Amino acid sequence: MMNNSVNWIAAYNRLFLILDRNGTPTYCSGPSFLMMAQQVDPGVPSYQQLMPLLQSQNKSTSRKSFYWDIIQGFSEQQRFRLFRLFIDDLEPLAKDEISAIRDIVFGGGYAVPTTVVPLDLWNSEKLNNSLKDIDHAIDAQHYNRATTLAYTCLEGLYKTYVRKHVSAKSDLSDLMPLCKVVKDDITEKLMARGPFPEQIVNAIPTLTNAVANSRNGFSESHFADDSHKWLALFARDMTNSIGRLLLHFI
Structure with a gap:
């Protein structure tokens, strides 16, 4: 279930536009995306492992589809970590577009903070x-x-x-x-x-x-x-x- 506070679909669609620029430094191939995802979860399959699996399940092997499937399978904290990795990697190459993704994922609509002192036991x-x-x-x-x-x-x-x-x-x-x-x-x-x-x-x-x-x-x-x-x-x-x-x- 996707988190209501982050529009992950919008964030992913913007990210994929950058990753799909063939012949440019921002292009991200299937194997490269999966290696990035493995930094968040070592259980993510390699490209050679994933393709036969998707074919056996009659699922799309398009990059846009299986990138999204990987993201959907992550917990919210894992998604944050994956997007942070891509943001850090791509920001020097596409600053304005990455800034927009950063606002979607990490902005959360909390530009003006509300101070609430937690009173329950800390651990x-x-x-x-x-x-x-x-x-x-x-x-x-x-x-x-x-x-x-x-x-x-x-x-x-x-x-x-x-x-x-x-x-x-x-x-x-x-x-x-x-x-x-x-x-x-x-x-x-x-x-x-x-x-x-x-x-x-x-x-x-x-x-x-x-x-x-x-x-x-x-x-x-x-x-x-x-x-x-x-x-x-x-x-x-x-x-x-x-x-x-x-x-x-x-």
Whole structure:
């Protein structure tokens, strides 16, 4: 079943127009497409394996048909990964057309983010999914959304930690005060166990402040496009690092 938030048919039709330009650098043969798909799922058959299979099932062996069959057989996350591979590969050769595909697949209609602080218990899977959302925003070149998602992710992690371990401070809502409470509580717990690398724990508010400033200071008047992307990637990586550390305590 296709995902309602992404028009995969439109995205594929646009992509195939680029892949079907015979005699140009964007042309993608059947074997090449399947090798690209195997990077997403090693179980995808090779061209030599697929053709007899399609013929035995009386299915079309046209490139446009079996490319689409492969995409339909993928999960949503696999489709995102496959399109990301093609976008990265083809963008230098067909920038405007790839930009349109990028908007369809990764734009998702979320140019202006809505901040919702998650209040349920965080775990590794939830953090991974949050990081994927940030990656998709970066893929769509929605760098402001990416940094806001990073900020929101940290906010949710800190609120969950404080509610569980420092319930007397559960009324706090601002990111940096929450961060300080988390850092102090982790420090106290680790000190009770013996020597520990204090620099790592002391870095939590510094990194959090960097993410907060990236989100609050985002402005095209201050940064060029490359810097926008760098800041978004930095915010994503810092969120990942802090999140992994907190999950040991949550």
